Amino acid sequence: MQADPELVQLALTHRSWAYEHGGAPHNERLEFLGDAVLGQAVTVELFTTFPDLSEGELAKRRAALVSTVALASVARRLGLGDLLRLGKGEELTGGRDKDSLLADAVEAIIGAVYLSTGPETTTAFVLDLVAPLLDDADRFLDALEALDPKTSLQQEASRRGLAHPPYETTGTGPDHDRRYTSRVTLDGVTGRGEGTSKKAAELAAARDAVVRLRTPAKRRRA
Structure with a gap:
């Protein structure tokens, strides 16, 4: 090759x-x-x-x-x-x-x-x-x-009989120092994440969403 x-x-x-x-x-x-x-x-x-x-x-x-x-x-x-x-x-x-x-x-x-x-x-x-x-x-x-928390979030969606959730990701700053913010919502719960790449921000958002979904509702409201 x-x-x-x-x-x-x-x-x-x-x-x-x-x-x-x-x-x-x-x-x-x-x-x-x-x-x-x-x-x-x-x-x-x-x-x-x-x-x-x-x-x-x-x-x-x-x-x-x-x-x-x-x-x-x-x-x-x-x-x-x-x-x-x-x-x-x-x-x-x-x-x-x-x-x-x-x-x-x-x-x-x-x-x-x-x-x-x-x-x-x-x-x-x-x-x-x-x-x-x-x-x-x-x-x-x-x-x-x-x-790969994105896969974990997809599994949560499947377990709940829901479609795989889309990510809303935006970037700010110059190309050499760009920062990304992402959010993803599943079953009324929203996860948010930041990172120096789109991929990193989405992984962070997915991780946050999974943690929130697996936390009892009373604790999430506290």
Whole structure:
């Protein structure tokens, strides 16, 4: 597999570096593409490999395998942290070992491979990346609620016979220091969260909503 070197470099470029270099392109669009490709490849692999698992169990495994913590473990295995192009602030705050930045880089690399080689080669690439995780999925399942509260919230919705709730997310501030606020409402309970990325804000909102939904109503009003 041979990916376009320029796309690979772009995949490793964080927006903090881009801001410090005159608003150069960064990896967030590739991350968006890679996230979709990763999800599809893992979904098909789980569906094929585990024919006896229910839809709910398949969803749990998929959420665990594409979680930030799981993808960060892939990035560390590949040594991506040393290759990231980061701004001075991220460099000083340990950005090379932040789970969120590492996971985003993996998704962006997948996006770069897709644009360079097409869907079939990229699917094989993704499955090669996650193969060690598939063999040891239980360790990610054990911590699934902490890793992916959005899945936990979806499960709450299913348990209550409700549709999966939409997220309302807004961003403020300049590109290099953007802050996001998100809210999500399920069964009359609203969770709120903030973060430096849309994904982080939505995860925080989902986590807040799950905690509130599982807290007795009297305590929520107190």
